Amino acid sequence: MISSDRLYGMLLKEYGIPPWWSDDPFTVIFQAVLVQNTAWRNVVKTTEAIGKIPSPESIIAMVQEDLEDMIRPCGFFHSKAGAIKALAAWWMEHRYPECISDSELRSSLLAIRGVGEETADVILLYAFRRPVSVVEAYTKRLLSRLGYQFRSDDGIRRYISSGLSADALDYGRFHWLVLQHCITVCRKKPECSSCVLLGVCHHGREVLPK
Ligand code: SF4
Known part of the structure; x- marks a missing residue:
């Protein structure tokens, strides 16, 4: 299954560097x-x-x-x-x-x-720009569709941290990119045929005709 650093890299390549939430x-x-x-x-x-x-x-x-x-x-x-x-x-x-x-x-x-x-x-x-993972419904849905079955939110946090530097910028960008992907492509009804993650996605491979 896809590692978090590869996932981050693919989303970055697809969407570019996202803005920071706010400087205030x-x-x-x-x-x-x-x-x-x-x-x-x-x-x-x-x-x-x-x-x-x-x-x-x-x-x-x-x-x-x-x-x-x-x-x-x-x-x-x-x-x-x-x-x-x-x-x-x-x-x-x-x-x-x-x-x-x-x-x-x-x-x-x-x-x-x-x-x-x-x-x-x-x-x-x-x-506060602390390097922490934000685990919410979109992140859970995406990782589950990619094929992961985490027993707890801490498991998801460990997965995310395993592929990121200790820089909060990476954590923020990773979270923002996951949101972007889930709002635009991996929606409730996912648009798998146009998804950049199709080749590495368990759900995408299952639902699309061979
Ligand atoms: S292939 Fe489909 S289910 Fe998988 S990440 Fe892309 S949109 Fe979501």
């Missing part, structure tokens, strides 16, 4: 909550309507109902607004985390209501 860490944090259980296009639309992402200080000072109105199009606005307010306070405390280990940062994020493993890892990776 709090924008990453804000959008990482918005994107929970909704499509990225809703996050983009909401962010464009807001204009400028409010600073953590102004979010802390904001009445929660006003924040809820602001993010309403992304759904689950009550719980998301609560999480964003909690993360704004968390950010004020952890904005210079050089001396804090990945696992300590992750644990403190997971202690916040509304922050699950995927959101915590997205924040660690894209806001």
Whole structure:
């Protein structure tokens, strides 16, 4: 089966180097909550309507109902607004985390209501540029179709790490490329006939006529 470094190389060749989520860490944090259980296009639309992402200080000072109105199009606005307010306070405390280990940062994020493993890892990776793997539904679906059967998310993390350098840039690019591939080609109903991974894909070989 395909190794993660080969998978990374093939996706890079197909799509090119993807952009980084955002150079502003709090924008990453804000959008990482918005994107929970909704499509990225809703996050983009909401962010464009807001204009400028409010600073953590102004979010802390904001009445929660006003924040809820602001993010309403992304759904689950009550719980998301609560999480964003909690993360704004968390950010004020952890904005210079050089001396804090990945696992300590992750644990403190997971202690916040509304922050699950995927959101915590997205924040660690894209806001703090820590080399961690983001394991979400798209990654699981792609790897399963390629022929992998992992028993746990940690198994997926080990697979990803085994082929990447220790540079967070590679982790971010790998994750972004997997999303791109799964949104455009390896969708719920995959377009195997036009897929660059067809030659190395278990599912693709099974579904396409010989
Ligand atoms: S061949 Fe089909 S199932 Fe396999 S990665 Fe490509 S689109 Fe997905």
